[in-house]
Amino acid sequence: MAVVLPPKPVWNQLIKSGCRVFVGGNASVPYALIQDLIDHSAGISDLELVHMLALGDTRWAQEKYRQLFKVNTFFIGGEVVRKAVDEGRADYTPVFLSEISSLFSDGTLPLDAVLVNVSPPDEYGYCSLGASVDICMSAVRHANTVIAQVNDCVPRTSGHSYIHISEINACIQANEPLVEVPPPPIDTITERIGQYVAMLVEDGSTLQFGIGKIPSATLKYLMHHKDLGVHSEMLTDSIIEIIESGAITNRKKTFHPGKIVTSFAIGSQRLYDYIDNNPHIEFYPSSYVNKPTNIAKNDKMVAINSALEVDLTGQVVADSLGYDFYSGIGGQVDFVSGASISKGGKPIIALPSTARNETVSRIKPCITEGAGVVTSRGNVHYVVTEYGIASLRGKSIRERAMELIRVAHPKFRSQLLSEVRKNYWVPHYQEKYPTDIPELGAIQLQKLVIQGETYYLRPLNPADERRLQEFFYSHTKETLRLRYNYDPKQMSREKSCNLVSVDQRSDAALCIVRQEGSRLTIHAVGRFYFNPDDNSCEAAFVTRENQQGKGMAKLLLSRLIEIARKRKMRRMLAYVRAENKPMIAIFENANFKRMAGSDPSEVELELKLEDAQ
Known part of the structure; x- marks a missing residue:
């Protein structure tokens, strides 16, 4: 049995002056339907037109229609609507998208009529709201009068997008393509x-x-x-x-x-x-x-x-x-x-x-x-x-x-x-602002997969103050003695701040971190200090005990060497306690050579960076 469409709208019978009318929006505005209303609006005035973002020709918000329409939008879009809001001819109502429907259902913004764009009915009489279900469906369910533009260009979409032809009081048939918004170029x-x-x-x-x-x-x-x-x-x-x-x-x-x-x-x-x-x-x-x-x-x-x-x-x-x-x-x-x-x-x-x-x-x-x-x-x-x-x-x-x-x-x-x-949001001793390491390139974060677990390598920065303090207090006394050549008892926030506030354009400090959601843990830190007097740098690093043996120190050292070479430094030095054989092995595997030193408890190592330029 053929589906019979509702009659064409007789506007002055369906809508009275002062009514609140919802208009379907986004890419599926029923333009032909609105124009039909404008063309047959004799005797009608002061309609409140309510809608979300409306793409395309939002002619109803033009100055010449101010006696017929007063726009109330939940989302400002397009020059015409934005200009109307700026000039006070239109209103903007801020509300969460999830809650707009309740404004219709609880009578805060009762709807006298709704204008929507729909697909032709199927054999069972169901039309689809197509690409714009959003708040249109709620408007249809709570409006006194539903007026539709039956449009062959409206896609039939799955889900909860259908209204039956019996729910529509009047309609026009007008085929208009949906507004197209091409993908933007990516810079x-x-x-x-x-x-x-x-x-x-x-x-x-x-x-x-x-x-x-x-x-x-x-x-x-x-x-x-x-x-x-x-x-x-x-x-x-x-x-x-x-x-x-x-x-x-x-x-x-x-x-x-x-x-x-x-x-x-x-x-x-x-x-x-x-x-x-x-x-x-x-x-x-x-x-x-x-x-x-x-x-x-x-x-x-x-x-x-x-x-x-x-x-x-x-x-x-x-x-x-x-x-x-x-x-x-x-x-x-x-x-x-x-x-x-x-x-x-x-x-x-x-x-x-x-x-x-x-x-x-x-x-x-x-x-x-x-x-x-x-x-x-x-x-x-x-x-x-x-x-x-x-x-x-x-x-x-x-x-x-x-x-x-x-x-x-x-x-x-x-x-x-x-x-x-x-405003004292940061302490007086926070003197340096964060800087990037130019040699790392545009993306300063590198994803690492080490023994099946994900880590990230990145520059150490002032925001790591507390995390570095936690990293320090995770070390055993032996690790601290081997790293600092003495047994430091304290890592104050001020000292930690000084260590993470690095001018990465001269010195360099890298860390390997594990981040699970918002939980961040530093597992290894490597850095070098630049000496401008002889265009050299001194390298050092330390790894959390439970991460040793996974190659983190080797990875940090290789990155520091790359950075120093790109900066055209002459040599990289390291000073390691003689009993710290694993650390010495890491440097020697990176082609560092031992130098004669005055202290037998300490091994001095040198890498001539110019040799491999």
Whole structure:
């Protein structure tokens, strides 16, 4: 039996002046339906138009329609809507994406009507909301009147995306392609951010990511991971390549295993074709997908979100530039909260270190006047820039400040340290700001697999103050005597601070660490001190007792030699107690030669670096 479509809308019978009308958004705005309303709006005025992000021609927010429409958006997007908000002709309502539906259901924002874009009905009379289920489904369920644009271009998506034709009061038939947003080009800064974020993702993790360069770059570097899953408020074109690479299988998901779970899609026509009738990708309302307790049902949930700025305590600004509202809260807090309570979860904020052609630091001593905190300092576990990963969970304000200064752009680090010292967030003896080792290249973090366990090699930095102190107190008296040539009794925070505050452009200090979530342990440290008088350096290293014999010292020494050679130093020296035969063997295996010394209890060794230039 043929399915009969509802009649065309008679607008002045369906909608009255002063009504609140919801409009489906993202890439699936029913433009023809809105234009039909505009064309037949005689006698109608003061409609409150409520919507999420609306891509494309948001004509209803233009100045000429101010008597017909007053826009109330939950997420600011596009020049026309942003201009209307800036000029006070439109409103922005901040709310978590997971909670927008409750505004409709509990009568806080009761809906008189809803305008949505749907696929043609199937043989059973069911239409799909396609690429934009998000809050559209909730709006349909709680609006007095449902008016639809039946559109052949709307994909039929799996999951909870269907409404029956009997639920639609009126409709028009108009075929309009969904708005396309092509994948953004990835620049070198974004590439480095993506590499760092990918280092935080373990095999078997479930991912959430948004739109833009950083998620695209991150997914590029996850192609060789195994058994990843997806539980994300949105999908973009980048998802196609990583699915086809075999990295996403959804097998290890602990919530909706075997399925990608999402609520809307924004991308190219290729993506809209990919989700059409795809049983492996299921669309659900945002109230379900973004519910933090549902997100947390995924073990190893990794939430990757962006920000406009982050202050040195970890507060995240994501919806405003000073007093100017720029976007919206969206689902950031939902997923940060869900990932933080997930077993093995990791909430990540990723952003470039600067803005406006490197003239402004996005890492700030305090948030810009007028800006609002979207994600609190208590929620954030990791902040990633192109200069590395700042781990904040469990860190004091002092440690957070030093971690975040470390991942700020180098030209702003000194200024940031000066600013936080004014408020005593760091002690008076913290005089040096973090520096990078240029010879390590753009990525200052190297993943190591040693005897089946994962470690990381990186520069020692001021944020390691407490960790180095713990490392010192883990040593036996014998290790301390062999390393320092005496039995030191104390490693004060001030002394530890001095040891980790290294100017890596002249001296060099490397460490090998084990990081499990936010738990970080230093297992080995190697360093050299530069002597400008004769263009030489003195090397030393120490390894945690339970890690000795695994080659960590050998690895650190080889890296230090590489750095010294690149700096064109003449020679590297080492002074080792005569009974420390394992240490002497490491140096001699690296071609160090013994020199005649005056102290028989100490062996002096030399490597002529120029010989192998």
